[in-house]
Amino acid sequence: MRASGAERFGNYLLLIVFGCFALAPIVSIVVAALGPDDGGSGSSGLGNFGKAWEIGHFGTYLRMSLLVSVSVVVASVLLSILSGYAFGTMRFRGAGVLFYLFLLGIMMPTEAIVVPLYFDLRTLGLTDTYWAVALPQVAQSVAFGTFWMRAYFRSSSRALVEAARLDGAGHWRTLWQVLVPPARPALVTLIVLVFMWTWNEFLIPLVMVTSESLRTAPLGLAFFSGQYTSGFTLLAAGAVIVGLPVVLVYAFLQRHFIAGMLEGAVRE
Template structure:
């Protein structure tokens, strides 16, 4: 028994080291002066915080971060609301054709963005939604639907039917059941889905690169791709730019850590 516990902890420690060591290397590299030559993990002789300011200025991250925040702020609530309503309709209301629709959403999980991005570009161009925040927001919300609907449908399927029936006996209609009965006990699942949507929206690269032709309106990850091409040999500057891009994700995860882990654990136990 003790050997099994020690083995599990050993594996967890090994995985943590495999994740944290490269991250520590990026942080240490970013603290070197711009243009410094690095060889593996090295502690800087002088901590150079100016590298972050220089990366922010040269990478035009003021506009890029604004675009990323704007898109994520609209994508997350829009996609979460639609996924919640669809999951409720399929799992609880069991609308006509719910089995076929559920299968279609599951199949949507296997559809990579690379397959549809070109066709999506031409379709949105016909309605004037390329090089537009609205086009990117709608496209991302639609692309995130398969997982969100599957996630919320699975969650609602595990809610005791007696709870829903009791609310209906009291005269509650469908939307009241969802808003006042199911959502209060579904916040871990909703929060987890929101955090995942934020991470996916923030990290979206190819879709924004294709849809947005104006460099000032692209998001931070897509701007980082161009930044890497310009400053390939300046490792400290590249490391600082990478940390700037991933910082919002780390902050969001730390803020919602308990709800996120609770939602993941709840889904794992119920699944």
């Protein structure tokens, strides 16, 4: 049944209104970042970004965030593929119990585990290191990634798997040559989500590290806002610098991301 012209107009109008609500804060921050510095430094436009970059040491923070985000994405996606394949295609004793343990990782908020996790990592001598920032986020991402990839593998074509088995393919070959190539939309969606969550993580770096060289971009922005409060313009420029990588990743992969989300919705 086709929608009438009035229905289409109402749908577009509603989308435009909600789009304006969503974009208004972003546009206001960008406009503020490009305006004259209200802190009295005399900079304006792109000069605000250069000044914020220099004062806030965002180069160091962005490198740390990029290192952590890329390593967490690679490790968690790889482990999620393996665990999702096991839970989605294999039948073994204790599979249900193990899967529910993974689900606990999704349901458990970071605030509930960060203090005991800090003491555990301190006992191992890992606090104030790169590993204290990356490893907890790998564990959190694998919990969701396992749930996500299990749903995909459970709904994948059984005929492909059976044909591969008849051809003599083992589990390893079936996974990487038969099931993973068609899973690109689901994998891209997982990559974008994990990258976004890791990049924006604030609490774990705040608790686990004290060295300035190990601060991530959101944590560095918080310290920048604490030490540079004479004007809003440079804070807005710093916020744009920190948020830009996530926007670029999503813009570059948004077609596959939306396809993966729609594919998951249809299968559910």
